[in-house]
Amino acid sequence: MNGRRPYVRPMAGWWRRNPYFIEYMVHEATALFVGGYALLLVAGLACLAAGEAAWNAWLAWLATPPCLAFSLLSLVALVYHTITWFLIMPRTLPPIQLGGRRLSARAITTTGLAIATASNLLLLLLVGWLSR
């Protein structure tokens, strides 16, 4: 007789079992804010196409407290999204050889974050200059 009776443990609530998985779910959830903010911008584009009155109404709506709160929350979520995105980046790239040595994960993450910060500052400066 075969006495084997392997026990399969349930997966329900798996992401609450380990702080690493909780952080993973949080940084994945920030994608909802990326999507939400994209919808907000698409709505603005639709209003722009609909005419001046709709566009001004959208601009006025942007300045309402709930919308400002959502924008601020999205900013925090997107900054966190960006940081975690560059933290996982070294795991997705082929080995990069520089001067006969392999580029470290830390160097890849730091370079990515530096480029992201610089390009955002540049964009802010450009928008500031255009809207003088």
Place this chain on the structure above:
Amino acid sequence: MSARNIEMTVLRYRPEQDAEPYPQAFTVPFTDDMSVLQGLQYIKDELDASLAFRWSCRMAICGSCGMMIDGVPKLACKTFLRDCSPAGVRVEALAHFPIERDLVIVVDDFLAKLQSITPYIVPREARSPAAGEYLQTPQQAALFEQFSACINCLLCYAACPQYGLNPRFLGPGAIALLHRYNMDTRDAGQDQRMPLIHAEDGVFNCTAVGYCSKVCPKAVDPANAVNLNKMESAKDYFLRLLPGARSRA
């Protein structure tokens, strides 16, 4: 070295009498040089001879003693009791695998996957020993060396929630080894391995949690192998749409 005591709570499961696993606490005297594995050996030798667990080398080479230690996949031989909480340590069979008995898991699924990836060099052409050895530069060896450090301990599978949710997923360990042979300049077996990467249960089951690489005791970085092959798989999918492209295997 004076001995202190630690409470080791072990998840027991005896299929012939238990409906489901249950925790059992043991008080184990330990010294600073004792690993969790040695704690389990103390339990088996002195307290309860029926406790079942796998081990062999005691030095992180054989990959037999992987288990959940305080909820984290670790090698019991590489984890010291002195580093565990003085309040006690929880030991459980590796997550995401069926429990055969106590801390012993059923590894049949992984062994079948390991066999499926052709885990050996497929020669480019038939050679005789008289032809001499295959030559390879250090730069060529560096392409796969890291992935060849895998000891099949399955900690990465216990760290992968996607494998837990879909056990058909080829998984981090097997994909890291598949990549190891594909990257080897002496090998010509890529065409027979890649269908496994492209398949429904291939690389795109991975959602880049990255915990597999974090828990790997040999710094293999399986998440890197998986994600590099996502790129290969995407290239394969889209390039076949170009005129004159070779058809997919």
